[in-house]
Amino acid sequence: MQARRSVAEALPYPSLPRARKSKIRMDLNESAWGCSPKVLEAIRNVDSREVSAYPDYQDFAERIAIHFQISPENIVITNGADDGIRAVMQTYIEDGDQALMMEPSFGMIPIQAKVMGAEVHSILYQSNFSFPIDQFLEAINADVRVIALVRPDSPTGTVISQSDVIHILRAAPESIILLDETYHHFIKETCIDLIKEFHNLVVLQSFSKAYGLAGLRLGFVASYEKNIQQLNKVNPPFATNTVAIKAGLAAMSDSHHLKRIIEEMEYEKAFLVEELTRMGLEVRNTRANFVLLRVGAQADVIHQELVEKNILVKNLNRLPLLNGHFRVSISTRNENEMFLQALREVLP
Numbered sequence: 001m002q003a004r005r006s007v008a009e010a011l012p013y014p015s016l017p018r019a020r021k022s023k024i025r026m027d028l029n030e031s032a033w034g035c036s037p038k039v040l041e042a043i044r045n046v047d048s049r050e051v052s053a054y055p056d057y058q059d060f061a062e063r064i065a066i067h068f069q070i071s072p073e074n075i076v077i078t079n080g081a082d083d084g085i086r087a088v089m090q091t092y093i094e095d096g097d098q099a100l101m102m103e104p105s106f107g108m109i110p111i112q113a114k115v116m117g118a119e120v121h122s123i124l125y126q127s128n129f130s131f132p133i134d135q136f137l138e139a140i141n142a143d144v145r146v147i148a149l150v151r152p153d154s155p156t157g158t159v160i161s162q163s164d165v166i167h168i169l170r171a172a173p174e175s176i177i178l179l180d181e182t183y184h185h186f187i188k189e190t191c192i193d194l195i196k197e198f199h200n201l202v203v204l205q206s207f208s209k210a211y212g213l214a215g216l217r218l219g220f221v222a223s224y225e226k227n228i229q230q231l232n233k234v235n236p237p238f239a240t241n242t243v244a245i246k247a248g249l250a251a252m253s254d255s256h257h258l259k260r261i262i263e264e265m266e267y268e269k270a271f272l273v274e275e276l277t278r279m280g281l282e283v284r285n286t287r288a289n290f291v292l293l294r295v296g297a298q299a300d301v302i303h304q305e306l307v308e309k310n311i312l313v314k315n316l317n318r319l320p321l322l323n324g325h326f327r328v329s330i331s332t333r334n335e336n337e338m339f340l341q342a343l344r345e346v347l348p
């Protein structure tokens with residue numbers, strides 16, 4: 001059976017390595033430190049009636065609303081930020097609309113835009129990965145329906161300034177600005193507050209990274225109430241599950257754990273950057289939980305050799321500006337050392 005034309009023509013998300021569980025996983029920016037013990041306790045306390053009931057998102061939406069000083073009416077709970085991206089594209093894009101975004105950036109954004117029939121227009125980061133604000137503003141026109149920004153971005157690590165976000169919000173009052181804040185904990189900044197002033201802003205957050213809940217699939221979308229009403233028509237009424245919600249509440253209650261994990265990640269990032277630099281490699285630090293490493297023309301071969309040693313990093317060799325680069329997620333000291341050792345063995 002033929003899929004919809006826009007689906008058949010979209011490229012799939014690159015396939016993920018199998019059996020990741022037994023490997024050193026420095027490829028998907030997960031938390032190597034796991035989740036808060038309070039999360040595990042909350043999961044253990046889920047009872048049979050809670051499992052047999054459909055999930056109730058009210059408490060969780062209220063908790064998020066209090067945390068960010070917005071209203072529960074400004075929130076939709078999603079099955080991870082990926083699901084939020086899908087919901088936004090599905091809600092706002094009509095066949096042939098333009099979607100404007102950065103390149104290289106998070107791969108699911110152009111896929112979901114194209115699946116909905118958008119014509120994707122990508123602007124390249126500058127060669128030092130800074131945000132080309134003038135060029136971006138010039139690309140905005142009346143046909144641009146959705147503008148996607150990721151802050152901080154992955155894989156480049158670029159953090160577009162808040163003032164540039166505001167420039168874009170003002171320059172495109174008729175477009176939806178999707179701001180993906182999946183990595184916001186690491187920069188200790190969010191633009192959620194701007195939803196009060198800008199009704200064209202949709203902010204996406206995730207519990208997969210700093211909170212360490214990637215396996216549970218939890219995120220949310222925050223926006224102007226009327227946008228949320230539209231998104232709620234597209235999002236399934238039970239987008240995620242009760243266990244994820246309980247875990248999310250527990251994760252938010254343990255700010256001490258969150259702070260400790262981020263500090264440890266920063267400490268290990270500094271260690272990794274220092275060691276890689278000492279090996280004579282070009283490393284680009286970021287403010288998120290990964291670094292970029294240039295290994296050169298042999299990137300594909302080196303990547304494969306690392307996989308054979310059960311070390312997973314993200315090979316960015318096919319991406320513009322990132323030929324010969326890997327994205328390396330920060331892990332625990334033990335795993336970072338195993339990665340460094342394997343790298344020493346496979347580098348030409």
Ligand SMILES: Cc1ncc(COP(=O)(O)O)c(C=O)c1O
Nearest residue numbers: 080081082106154182206208219
């Ligand atoms: C920029 C960005 N957005 C969204 C996601 C997906 O997050 P989630 O696990 O919440 O679906 C990722 C995952 O790596 C990401 O890097």
